[in-house]
Amino acid sequence: MSGSVKVSKQANFSLGHCKVSPADNSVVFDAESKTDGICLSLQPKFIEVLSYLARHYPNVVTRDELIEEIWDGNGYVGTKALTNAIWHLRQQLKPLNSEQPIIETVRKAGYRLLIAPQFNAEDLVDEPDLLRRAEKQINLLQRKLTKFALASGTVLVAVSALLVWHLYHDEVHLIPTVKQQLTKAADAELYPNVSPDGRWLVYGSRGNGKRSSLYLKDLNSPTEMPKRLTSAKSSELRAVWSPDGQMLYYPSQELKDCQIMQLTLDSNEARPLTPCNSYTAALDVSPNGERLVFIWQSNSDATSGLYSFALKETDSLPVRLSCINHCSHRDRDVAFSPDGRYMAISRRFGNISEDIFLLDLTTGQERRLTTGLEDIRGLSWHKDGHRLVFSTENSGVRNGYLIDVEHEGIQALDVEGMSYPRFIPHSNELVYANYIRDYRVTSLALEQSIPTTSFPLLRVEYSYRNPTYSAIAQRIAYVSNETGFNEIWSADSTGNNRRQHTNLKRRVAYPSWSRDGSKIAFLAPDDQNEGNKIHVLDLQTGNIAILATPYLDHNRPSWGWDNETVIASTDDGITEFYLDNRLPQVLSHIDMRLGQMISSQQLLFTRADKDGLWSIDLSQPDKVHVLISEKKFDEGYNWIATEKGIYFRDNQQGFQLINFWRFNTELVTPIIKLPPGTMPRAGSMGYMPELHSLLLTQSQNYKRDVIRLQHKLLQ
The missing domain is CATH 2.120.10.30 (TolB, C-terminal domain)
Known part of the structure; x- marks a missing residue:
């Protein structure tokens, strides 16, 4: 648009083979696109960002300008919300050009739309630049006056509430950080999960040279030995409780056969429900107990993704919830909110970036909560339904964090080694696996x-x-x-x-x-x-x-x-x-x-x-x-080629070997024997x-x- 032409915020426009309608927040692809007839309903803020970039095409629009115009200058909310909006717009508009993003990031400047928008002639209105600047100044002044009036009107309430706030937070700050060790075995205990009544702890235990198994510990009798729940012939590591606490759901693997199992604790009866890929697959059960979600990759899938399985229906089959084709990410973990309205999902982009997304199960809309995390291990909702705790690694140090899903503020718990945290139901306390590596x-x-x-x-x-x-x-x-x-x-x-x-x-x-x-x-x-x-x-x-x-x-x-x-x-x-x-x-x-x-x-x-x-x-x-x-x-990564042959790691039951394969004889010679876990799977030589x-x-x-x-x- 030129400097002397103004376009209505609600003006419809076309981008290549799609039509954008800000009035109903929709994007419709036309007959010449590969997604003919598909109508996408986007969040209003996403459409506002797209419309603003279109109305200022081909100019670069700064981040500050977008935050000022669309989020009323609220930098705290707008900064991450804008990044989230740009990411979603790029994903949704991929059918227009799969080779490059439709919205360009101009380093240290802002964003620019790469396709020329086409507006209807009746939506274009000539207007002097002076009048436009004046209108903008008036609108800005009105916002400031409104904010001032609101601030003046709430000052008395704030003063009275301040005393209550201080009294409450003084009490909270006096709460000490208390750690209680629940398991003391020589093995590695992972994926802890407490029953809905707070009495039973289920966890996976993986010993050196042994298969992983699930164990049950009575928290009311801390000196009693935990009970082994699963067979020594199969491998299990993580489990989730049914809402009534009567059953456990977990992936179980024996050789190459993997099944999601349902274990009824009273009868100790286990029955298979649906196939899985690995005994470490992430899973969760909805608060009403009607469906199980888990990470799986079927034979027809290009990548693993999130699947839903109806627990109350006979002959149920898993239904994929995730992206299917040309996905830029892989789902890694999932957790239902206490009211069942949301799912928190951790996703990996590439092999070193991972972030948390919030899926509204009512509307199907997604929102990105974090940007640029690394190796998230564990997602769990606070009982208030507004906060999530998770574990992530930051430059080799693992720690726990708390995120407010509404305001997207993140606080560090400063608990080094926290991994796979899980809130105790109806409690402000949690359990986690202490993992320092x-x-x-x-x-x-x-x-x-x-x-x-x-x-x-x-x-x-x-x-x-x-x-x-x-x-x-x-x-x-x-x-x-x-x-x-x-x-x-x-x-x-x-x-x-x-x-x-x-x-x-x-x-x-x-x-x-x-x-x-x-x-x-x-x-x-x-x-x-x-x-x-x-x-x-x-x-x-x-x-x-x-x-x-x-x-x-x-x-x-x-x-x-x-x-x-x-x-x-x-x-x-x-x-x-x-x-x-x-x-x-x-x-x-x-x-x-x-x-x-x-x-x-x-x-x-x-x-x-x-x-x-x-x-x-x-x-x-x-x-x-x-x-x-x-x-x-x-081996995948722990190997190196030399002039005479190949050195590589050989992972055996209970130990590791470094072997040498010689080019001229094609024979393998063991070089040194090491304890199990000495060389990590993703290591190098x-x-x-x-x-x-x-x-x-x-x-x-x-x-x-x-x-x-x-x-x-x-x-």
Whole structure:
């Protein structure tokens, strides 16, 4: 629009193949689109944002202007609400252009609509710029006068309420933080859940070298031994109660068969309800006991998602609630609100960003509550129905947080190690699994005459992981949380002369050296915290470049043979990215976990759909063959190729091995035996050829017990 034309806020307009109607908050796609006839009903604020951007096309509109115009200048609410609105508009308008977002984020400026809107001629009104500015000033003055009048009218009420408020909060602040240890076994106790009457605690216990099982503990008799509920032949870890406390629902897995089970406690009768994928699958039961929701991926699904199962109906089948095709996220956890109106859902974008969404089950509308979290473990509603407690990891440190779902304010509970929190029904207290896990980089000297073990590389108190070594630079790059954020650091081969290379104050991950030792590729969240991008650090200049990509999610990067390309897996498969900002090229549609070039054309890699170590000739990408069979190799990330062979982790029942597979003999030789859980599943390996030593990511596991928590912020 030009500066001398004004358009009504309620004016209808067209964007490509869809028509937008602000009057009824609808978007209708026409016959030329792939979604012919679909009518979407959006939240009024979403439509207001879209209409405002359309009325100011092609100009960039600042965030402050949008918050001022649409949220009346309320920055506290508007800041996150605007981010949420832009995200939803991009998702809903994807049918107009699946290649790029319809709304562009202009860095440090604001937002701009990328498709020219078409308004009806009768909705365009000529108006002098002076009059428009005057009208805007008058409206702004009216808002300020209204706010002043309201403030004056409420001052007496505020003064009288202030005393009551202070008395209440003084009482709350006097409530101490009290932790009571409920379990004391030597195993790892996870996913605690207390029965509706507050008497029984059910939890999963996973011991070293043993299958996971469910246990029941009587909280009224704390000295009694807990009762084992499930068989030693199957694996179970998390369960939820029926509203009457008579039954438990849980995923159970025996070999490759997984079923959601219903256990009636009085009779100890268990019966299968519906298939599942894993015994760790998240699930919850509605407050009225009529439906079960759980995370599942059927044979026809591209990704896992949220399913609903009717518990009161015979021959019920699961019904998918989540996005089905071209999803930018994966659902991870779910929790019903106490009144059954809402579901809180945690979703993962890419592999390092995760956030919480609120689904209104009455209207079907969703709202994003958080932005840019990491590895959420556990969602639970306070009995007031307005607050959620959750656990998340922030740069290697796990903690608990409380969020107000109406105002979206987040408070830290400052309870380090909190994981899988769950409110005790009808109570202000909760239970959680105490989970503290630090990571460190260790070095393992190979082929020593005296048996040896791995030694910590750095003698520092921080958590550090994901080592990668450059023989040319003679330095080890790794991720450390020394500054309070996960950043890229490096050290020499002895762990000395440490340097910090990034200061992004974001969750960087998975560094990888270029073959010439001049650059480091790594992952970090994008600007919207809705995925990740491949970043490249130039060690000589210190500059960081973001590689051109149309994808939201990228798996671990590795370098091409020419030092000018980076290879990573995307939604389309094995993809090659370029340092000169050309768009990437898909090399193969195989879903790769981790790859490593061992020659100019040969790429070794592990894959998501099959075990084994695989090889592909990039000059003939149809030529794919297995190098090490799945019977000998079931690792995803803990492996490294050297000139003579492959070192890799082998996870056995009750212990771990580091094995070596030799190229010339194709034989596997065990190198060292380690305790179970020493090397995490998502760890990594490096190799220092001049020292003939491995670099490993190792975790330090502490015993995980169930804790009962009383906390002033939970009142």
